[in-house]
Amino acid sequence: MFSLVTVLLFVVMMTMFSTMTILPMFLQSALLLTAFKSGLLMLPGSVINGIMAPVSGKLFDKFGPRVLVIPGLALTALSVWMFTGIDTDVSKGYVIFIHIVMLVGISMVMMPAQTTGLNQLPRHLYPHGTAILNTLQQVSGAIGTALFISIMSTGSKNYLADSEDPTAPAEQVAGLMTGFHDAFWIGFSVALVALAVGLFIRRTKAPEEQEARQVA
Numbered sequence: 001m002f003s004l005v006t007v008l009l010f011v012v013m014m015t016m017f018s019t020m021t022i023l024p025m026f027l028q029s030a031l032l033l034t035a036f037k038s039g040l041l042m043l044p045g046s047v048i049n050g051i052m053a054p055v056s057g058k059l060f061d062k063f064g065p066r067v068l069v070i071p072g073l074a075l076t077a078l079s080v081w082m083f084t085g086i087d088t089d090v091s092k093g094y095v096i097f098i099h100i101v102m103l104v105g106i107s108m109v110m111m112p113a114q115t116t117g118l119n120q121l122p123r124h125l126y127p128h129g130t131a132i133l134n135t136l137q138q139v140s141g142a143i144g145t146a147l148f149i150s151i152m153s154t155g156s157k158n159y160l161a162d163s164e165d166p167t168a169p170a171e172q173v174a175g176l177m178t179g180f181h182d183a184f185w186i187g188f189s190v191a192l193v194a195l196a197v198g199l200f201i202r203r204t205k206a207p208e209e210q211e212a213r214q215v216a
Contacts, residue, residue, distance in 0.1 A: 017141030048104060066203075083187075151186055158181070
């Protein structure tokens with residue numbers, strides 16, 4: 001279960017970090033917002049993500065991981081799919097809504113999944129397990145950001161290469177949107193992989209606790 005959770009968090013963090021990088025680029029380049037306004041648009045989702053963390057903890061203690069992880073992954077996949085359909089005419093409120101949906105889903109996955117994975121380990125391995133999960137989250141975020149930015153850049157370049165007037169501002173924006181959609185379609189595929197992995201998540205106990213119960 002610890003290995004399964006490691007794979008799950010690796011994929012989820014790829015999706016989250018890449019989205020956190022690509023979305024401000026879209027807001028500033030396509031919607032022509034300032035960096036300050038782009039940050040304000042992403043603030044509500046971050047606030048709700050912080051609020052949801054303790055709520056997820058309480059629900060995890062009561063219901064176990066599956067009740068949270070699977071719906072959370074479904075919300076994450078749904079939000080990434082919704083990003084594939086937006087364009088330059090999208091309202092700011094709709095972008096905020098999608099961002100909130102994604103971060104609510106991620107908040108339902110992160111803590112329950114990490115706790116489930118660590119519960120599988122003997123107590124003396126908790127520091128090592130925590131270090132592994134934290135390190136892989138950073139590595140996966142870096143990989144996801146590099147991958148999705150590359151996909152977005154490639155899609156944009158391919159569009160402009162076939163354009164009759166690649167220097168026109170409208171074509172530049174259209175190329176950006178093409179690359180943006182390409183990146184999020186790949187992100188949606190990755191989110192579906194995470195959802196498939198999440199179906200195998202179950203409540204776990206540390207080995208010594210299982211042995212103690214068997215002896216009792």
